[in-house]
Amino acid sequence: xxxxxxxxxxxxxxxxxxxxxxxxxxxxxxxxxxxxxxxxxxxxxxxxxxxxxxxxxxxxxxxxxxxxxxxxxxxxxxxxxxxxxxxxxxxxxxxxxxxxxxxxxxxxxxxxxxxxxxxxxxxxxxxxxxxxxxxxxxxxxxxxxxxxxxxxxxxxxxxxxxxxxxxxxxxxxxxxxxxxxx
Numbered sequence: 001x002x003x004x005x006x007x008x009x010x011x012x013x014x015x016x017x018x019x020x021x022x023x024x025x026x027x028x029x030x031x032x033x034x035x036x037x038x039x040x041x042x043x044x045x046x047x048x049x050x051x052x053x054x055x056x057x058x059x060x061x062x063x064x065x066x067x068x069x070x071x072x073x074x075x076x077x078x079x080x081x082x083x084x085x086x087x088x089x090x091x092x093x094x095x096x097x098x099x100x101x102x103x104x105x106x107x108x109x110x111x112x113x114x115x116x117x118x119x120x121x122x123x124x125x126x127x128x129x130x131x132x133x134x135x136x137x138x139x140x141x142x143x144x145x146x147x148x149x150x151x152x153x154x155x156x157x158x159x160x161x162x163x164x165x166x167x168x169x170x171x172x173x174x175x176x177x178x179x180x181x182x
């Protein structure tokens with residue numbers, strides 16, 4: 001993993017792969033009728049393509065029988081209260097079993113640049129940007145835990161990478177077991 005963090009597109013690709021490895025249909029930019037959710041894992045029992053408009057890549061789920069299992073909102077630039085509230089509202093309008101906010105470590109870069117100007121010290125700027133990111137994560141978790149409508153958790157891009165590694169290892173073991181008993 002890039003030590004500076006993952007870009008949104010990289011996070012989306014990992015989440016898509018994890019979802020598909022777990023047996024879900026992963027879809028980007030899902031329109032709930034009220035807002036859009038960055039990425040959603042749907043139950044595969046109902047084909048997503050039944051509801052996709054032929055002329056559009058966008059999937060609008062309002063009035064469909066699709067079952068959203070997990071919804072994801074990904075933040076790469078900032079995790080300010082207003083944006084987090086918007087992400088939570090988007091997840092609530094989806095009605096998933098689980099909502100996930102993913103915060104990318106890339107957010108540290110902008111804070112580092114500001115702190116470098118203030119402190120003129122790479123060491124101090126690094127420490128401050130690390131502390132700032134940790135504080136943002138704690139704040140996001142607190143805001144998410146206060147949501148009365150559904151369970152919402154907060155992950156970092158590193159958490160997503162680790163989850164992908166564990167799911168991939170699990171799939172390899174399953175594949176190995178299936179082929180060794182055949």
